[in-house]
Amino acid sequence: MENVFDYEDIQLIPAKCIVNSRSECDTTVELGGHTFKLPVVPANMQTIIDEKIATYLAENGYFYIMHRFEPETRKQFIKDMQERLLIASISVGVKEEEYDFIDNLAKENLIPEFITIDIAHGHSDSVIQMIKHIKTQLPGSFIIAGNVGTPEAVRELENAGADATKVGIGPGKVCITKIKTGFGTGGWQLAAIRLCAKAASKPIIADGGIRTHGDIAKSIRFGASMVMIGSLFAGHEESPGVTVEKDGKLFKEYFGSASEFQKGEKKNVEGKKMWVEHKGHLPDTLTEMEQDLQSAISYAGGTQLNAIRHVDYVVVKNSIFNGDKVY
Numbered sequence: 001m002e003n004v005f006d007y008e009d010i011q012l013i014p015a016k017c018i019v020n021s022r023s024e025c026d027t028t029v030e031l032g033g034h035t036f037k038l039p040v041v042p043a044n045m046q047t048i049i050d051e052k053i054a055t056y057l058a059e060n061g062y063f064y065i066m067h068r069f070e071p072e073t074r075k076q077f078i079k080d081m082q083e084r085l086l087i088a089s090i091s092v093g094v095k096e097e098e099y100d101f102i103d104n105l106a107k108e109n110l111i112p113e114f115i116t117i118d119i120a121h122g123h124s125d126s127v128i129q130m131i132k133h134i135k136t137q138l139p140g141s142f143i144i145a146g147n148v149g150t151p152e153a154v155r156e157l158e159n160a161g162a163d164a165t166k167v168g169i170g171p172g173k174v175c176i177t178k179i180k181t182g183f184g185t186g187g188w189q190l191a192a193i194r195l196c197a198k199a200a201s202k203p204i205i206a207d208g209g210i211r212t213h214g215d216i217a218k219s220i221r222f223g224a225s226m227v228m229i230g231s232l233f234a235g236h237e238e239s240p241g242v243t244v245e246k247d248g249k250l251f252k253e254y255f256g257s258a259s260e261f262q263k264g265e266k267k268n269v270e271g272k273k274m275w276v277e278h279k280g281h282l283p284d285t286l287t288e289m290e291q292d293l294q295s296a297i298s299y300a301g302g303t304q305l306n307a308i309r310h311v312d313y314v315v316v317k318n319s320i321f322n323g324d325k326v327y
């Protein structure tokens, strides 16, 4: 395959600045008829988001996707968010009980603004069937389907009715899919985004492998509309994971959704746990991300995110596993 590269291999080339201050640059993005402050969404994982964080994000104009690992709480979550006039954005799987859940929402006329179908290998009949089922039962919901890693998968899920697709199989920080199975977009995630975005007629969400704020701009350059991030959002005071102290330093847990810690058993494990150094408060990170992205827009020679899509780039070959280790 030609043109294989990852985040570390690319540098974007600056264009002439047209603003007097980075604060003039606008980082907002539109998705599903809503405008969000940043083209960034924290990963729908149990150590990254909980109801409190979801509420904070929604109240403050950020996109969020609630995880699906406490399935019995989802209905009340939708009601609570919508009662406060906030968007409801939930995740589902593809097992039998999820069909009953969708039917139940339809029966009660509870319509989440966003539903993310979240499974490891999204290029599958099980996801296509679930997309069709949701489209029939809850036609007002915006469907994000994933995860996938090929243009064929993007086209097939879009044709089935997905409103956006999520790209990334194996580039995640706590992911071991690439090592356990030999498959995925780990090591060439940015190139995969490029290929998928070229095939897409709807938004692409780049998922996994973001290690720096500059990687957000690079994802946008190569066609992503939104970027899903786990590890950079782990370790905050607000993060749901357990906190431990070691040698006078605080650490918070971050584990994969396919890890034994999530599953409660050692079956088909494709995720690991790590301890992330405590990194202060989530709102501060969001502000820093916004400022860095404003700066990126100014380097791109524009005032809107879209300017980043048109900049030139160079390949500075440097990637292998994006710095990740198995254990």
Ligand SMILES: NC(=O)C1=CN([C@@H]2O[C@H](COP(=O)(O)OP(=O)(O)OC[C@H]3O[C@@H](n4cnc5c(N)ncnc54)[C@H](OP(=O)(O)O)[C@@H]3O)[C@@H](O)[C@H]2O)C=CC1
Pocket: 093, 094, 095, 118, 119, 120, 121, 126, 147, 168, 169, 170, 171, 172, 175, 177, 208, 256, 257, 258, 268, 270
């Ligand atoms: N982005 C990524 O690279 C990855 C993400 N994850 C995350 O982990 C969580 C759990 O994912 P997942 O295990 O799919 O969810 P589920 O445990 O809900 O499984 C969904 C369904 O897909 C089946 N399934 C899972 N993997 C495969 C596969 N490789 N081939 C065929 N069928 C499969 C499962 O059956 P059975 O278990 O019996 O095979 C089950 O029927 C999700 O949040 C997912 O996003 C997991 C791995 C990779």
Ligand SMILES: Nc1nc2c(ncn2[C@@H]2O[C@H](COP(=O)(O)O)[C@@H](O)[C@H]2O)c(=O)[nH]1
Pocket: 043, 044, 045, 147, 168, 169, 170, 171, 172, 173, 174, 175, 176, 177, 178, 207, 208, 209, 210, 228, 229, 230, 231, 232, 255, 256, 257, 258, 259, 270, 271, 272
């Ligand atoms: N292969 C696995 N991927 C996983 C697992 N849990 C989550 N994920 C994916 O990782 C990203 C976050 O990546 P990061 O590099 O920003 O930390 C997340 O959105 C999922 O797509 C897992 O257990 N195995």
